[in-house]
Amino acid sequence: xxxxxxxxxxxxxxxxxxxxxxxxxxxxxxxxxxxxxxxxxxxxxxxxxxxxxxxxxxxxxxxxxxxxxxxxxxxxxxxxxxxxxxxxxxxxxxxxxxxxxxxxxxxxxxxxxxxxxxxxxxxxxxxxxxxxxxxxxxxxxxxxxxxxxxxxxxxxxxxxxxxxxxxxxxxxxxxxxxxxxxxxxxxxxxxxxxxxxxxxxxxxx
Amino acid sequence: xxxxxxxxxxxxxxxxxxxxxxxxxxxxxxxxxxxxxxxxxxxxxxxxxxxxxxxxxxxxxxxxxxxxxxxxxxxxxxxxxxxxxxxxxxxxxxxxxxxxxxxxxxxxxxxxxxxxxxxxxxxxxxxxxxxxxxxxxxxxxxxxxxxxxxxxxxxxxxxxxxxxxxxxxxxxxxxxxxxxxxxxxxxxxxxxxxxxxxxxxxxxxxxxxxxxxxxxxxxxxxxxxxxxxxxxxxxxxxxxxxxxxxxxxxxxxxxxxxxxxxxxxxxxxxxxxxxxxxxx
Amino acid sequence: xxxxxxxxxxxxxxxxxxxxxxxxxxxxxxxxxxxxxxxxxxxxxxxxxxxxxxxxxxxxxxxxxxxxxxxxxxxxxxxxxxxxxxxxxxxxxxxxxxxxxxxxxxxxxxxxxxxxxxxxxxxxxxxxxxxxxxxxxxxxxxxxxxxxxxxxxxxxxxxxxxxxxxxxxxxxxxxxxxxxxxxxxxxxxxxxxxxxxxxxxxxxxxxxxxxxxxxxxxxxxxxxxxxxxxxxxxxxxxxxxxxxxxxxxxxxxxxxx
Numbered sequence: 001x002x003x004x005x006x007x008x009x010x011x012x013x014x015x016x017x018x019x020x021x022x023x024x025x026x027x028x029x030x031x032x033x034x035x036x037x038x039x040x041x042x043x044x045x046x047x048x049x050x051x052x053x054x055x056x057x058x059x060x061x062x063x064x065x066x067x068x069x070x071x072x073x074x075x076x077x078x079x080x081x082x083x084x085x086x087x088x089x090x091x092x093x094x095x096x097x098x099x100x101x102x103x104x105x106x107x108x109x110x111x112x113x114x115x116x117x118x119x120x121x122x123x124x125x126x127x128x129x130x131x132x133x134x135x136x137x138x139x140x141x142x143x144x145x146x147x148x149x150x151x152x153x154x155x156x157x158x159x160x161x162x163x164x165x166x167x168x169x170x171x172x173x174x175x176x177x178x179x180x181x182x183x184x185x186x187x188x189x190x191x192x193x194x195x196x197x198x199x200x201x202x203x204x205x
Numbered sequence: 206x207x208x209x210x211x212x213x214x215x216x217x218x219x220x221x222x223x224x225x226x227x228x229x230x231x232x233x234x235x236x237x238x239x240x241x242x243x244x245x246x247x248x249x250x251x252x253x254x255x256x257x258x259x260x261x262x263x264x265x266x267x268x269x270x271x272x273x274x275x276x277x278x279x280x281x282x283x284x285x286x287x288x289x290x291x292x293x294x295x296x297x298x299x300x301x302x303x304x305x306x307x308x309x310x311x312x313x314x315x316x317x318x319x320x321x322x323x324x325x326x327x328x329x330x331x332x333x334x335x336x337x338x339x340x341x342x343x344x345x346x347x348x349x350x351x352x353x354x355x356x357x358x359x360x361x362x363x364x365x366x367x368x369x370x371x372x373x374x375x376x377x378x379x380x381x382x383x384x385x386x387x388x389x390x391x392x393x394x395x396x397x398x399x400x401x402x403x404x405x406x407x408x409x410x411x412x413x414x415x416x417x418x419x420x421x422x423x424x425x426x427x428x429x430x431x432x433x434x435x436x437x438x439x440x441x442x443x444x445x446x447x448x449x450x451x452x453x454x455x456x457x458x459x460x461x462x463x464x465x466x467x468x469x470x471x472x473x474x475x476x477x478x479x480x481x482x483x484x485x
Numbered sequence: 486x487x488x489x490x491x492x493x494x495x496x497x498x499x500x501x502x503x504x505x506x507x508x509x510x511x512x513x514x515x516x517x518x519x520x521x522x523x524x525x526x527x528x529x530x531x532x533x534x535x536x537x538x539x540x541x542x543x544x545x546x547x548x549x550x551x552x553x554x555x556x557x558x559x560x561x562x563x564x565x566x567x568x569x570x571x572x573x574x575x576x577x578x579x580x581x582x583x584x585x586x587x588x589x590x591x592x593x594x595x596x597x598x599x600x601x602x603x604x605x606x607x608x609x610x611x612x613x614x615x616x617x618x619x620x621x622x623x624x625x626x627x628x629x630x631x632x633x634x635x636x637x638x639x640x641x642x643x644x645x646x647x648x649x650x651x652x653x654x655x656x657x658x659x660x661x662x663x664x665x666x667x668x669x670x671x672x673x674x675x676x677x678x679x680x681x682x683x684x685x686x687x688x689x690x691x692x693x694x695x696x697x698x699x700x701x702x703x704x705x706x707x708x709x710x711x712x713x714x715x716x717x718x719x720x721x722x723x724x725x726x727x728x729x730x731x732x733x734x735x736x737x738x739x740x741x742x
Contacts, residue, residue, distance in 0.1 A: 017701050018692040020629050024636035025684050028644040040669040073637045080605040134594050151567040203267035285702035293697045300690035305635035316698035318706040
């Protein structure tokens with residue numbers, strides 16, 4: 001088994017300087033993803049790749065914090081709405097970090113499954129926020145169109161809202177996790193080992 | 206009085222089999238300027254990291270022997286504590302900018318704030334560090350809006366503000382252009398004249414030979430030689446150990462020209478004088 | 486590019502310390518959720534806008550407001566069409582009808598949206614992010630966390646600049662960035678990959694540089710700058726908190742608003 005699989009307890013607090021430094025870089029990667037996606041006019045957001053990589057490298061806690069900081073900062077600087085979806089980003093970081101650190105994500109197929117799981121989780125977490133804030137709308141054209149049709153046909157608001165969100169989240173997170181996985185696999189083993197923070201003490205020789 | 210004392214230092218990175226540092230022993234006196242030379246994987250950077258405790262505290266792995274700097278045993282203190290006595294400057298000017306401060310002035314204050322230095326003390330230290338490195342006019346600029354050489358001097362200034370006794374530099378000019386390189390070497394000489402002990406790992410052997418009191422030559426984590434540059438470069442076996450020699454030295458060797466004491470000249474001007482008198 | 490919408494200024498709003506502004510903004514946002522009365526929500530919006538104007542920041546706020554207009558409009562339309570409590574028709578055009586109840590809900594949501602935006606902008610436009618972070622660290626926020634927040638603000642513009650250079654370089658190598666969807670999708674990884682990988686690799690160097698500046702010890706820091714809280718700032722904090730408390734009491738104590 002390579003170093004990338006046995007990486008220690010997923011829930012260990014990896015708050016070393018290295019883990020801390022990863023957080024702003026993860027937010028930067030989120031931003032760059034969103035930027036390239038919009039320049040290439042892709043129908044996906046691709047704005048969580050940094051959070052995903054943070055989770056893969058340093059575990060669920062750093063992943064979650066990266067997500068939280070991402071939304072907090074963007075909320076305060078350019079897009080006040082994103083602040084309220086902090087919890088969704090935290091959830092993404094937690095889920096990816098946990099699965100990645102247990103060594104479960106060993107090939108692309110599993111990464112794809114993780115992507116779908118993350119998409120579903122993101123939708124589940126975002127739905128209450130959408131409902132509380134704006135009656136379940138999401139601001140996304142396709143999703144809201146679906147919402148309008150469903151609620152117009154007397155579907156419950158929360159269900160319509162969930163589907164509104166899921167229809168966009170699953171493809172987006174599927175792509176993001178796969179891309180994150182490919183980049184992660186290409187990183188030098190030594191670096192991945194440094195992030196895992198073996199927690200082992202210095203051996204004496 | 207030895208300000209750096211390294212005894213039988215051994216270190217192995219995690220998940221590796223070979224020792225990166227293999228029973229290294231040497232000592233450095235206060236105020237000396239020591240150059241560290243060796244080929245790329247010789248262990249220069251690892252040795253520099255060991256001077257501040259990054260080896261072993263940051264990298265973990267396996268550690269043996271002892272490193273004592275300014276009276277502190279590196280194994281028993283945090284990197285933060287050792288950093289107040291020993292500064293370390295790295296190759297890449299860009300990644301040494303914290304990114305948490307908006308002006309050059311505040312950037313220098315970063316280490317002071319984290320060390321809990323009293324506010325009244327800070328302006329004096331910052332001003333002194335900036336002027337020593339010739340950065341006083343850039344104080345209000347963004348730390349990213351400066352040239353490579355200036356950024357590297359900023360990194361040195363930031364470390365200098367902590368008022369360390371020892372300054373270690375790990376290939377500080379390898380990412381700089383010739384102008385930047387000269388700026389940094391000039392700054393190092395200024396620091397040395399203020400009594401700071403300096404250790405520099407470098408590839409630019411010529412420039413190092415001009416300024417160093419002694420040179421530590423390493424290969425595969427072992428000390429090959431530790432001597433004054435003139436005597437060190439006289440040795441015929443350096444090339445086998447992957448140690449680069451200043452071109453002046455190898456030219457003079459092949460011409461069979463040497464100084465009265467048998468050593469080879471280190472600078473072009475010395476060599477020129479020797480060649481003239483040899484023909485006289 | 487600077488990652489902040491901060492507007493320079495020296496008026497009394499600017500001179501308020503960051504924490505006071507945060508208290509005001511948080512109270513305003515909390516109230517907009519607590520109070521369902523439309524007039525009350527309008528009043529909160531009025532106060533926020535007044536503060537923004539007093540700070541000379543209103544003009545910078547307009548693009549943000551304009552950007553949200555479309556979203557606000559969708560609230561009206563969608564809720565007007567399908568809100569479950571719809572009964573009375575307000576406007577009808579053939580088979581499609583907008584209902585009064587839905588429109589009012591839409592108005593409420595729109596007011597809430599603009600309240601959130603304005604309150605947040607009081608912080609964003611009138612407070613320098615570094616002052617805000619420092620104010621938090623002074624009061625106990627971990628200095629490591631303070632570092633994270635500040636570093637984000639600087640690292641992002643740096644990476645944004647790099648993206649432009651990368652796009653130009655890759656295009657000049659013949660990479661297609663326009664055309665069919667699949668073509669564009671294929672372009673994504675060669676653009677993202679190198680930049681992301683090099684940023685991740687550089688984290689090691691960054692961490693080392695911070696460690697030798699004492700960052701790893703995570704001790705309570707001292708501060709280069711001194712903090713100034715103007716007298717009227719304390720007064721405003723109390724007013725904001727009083728407003729919040731009265732809002733809570735009026736809504737849940739008396740059932741008004």
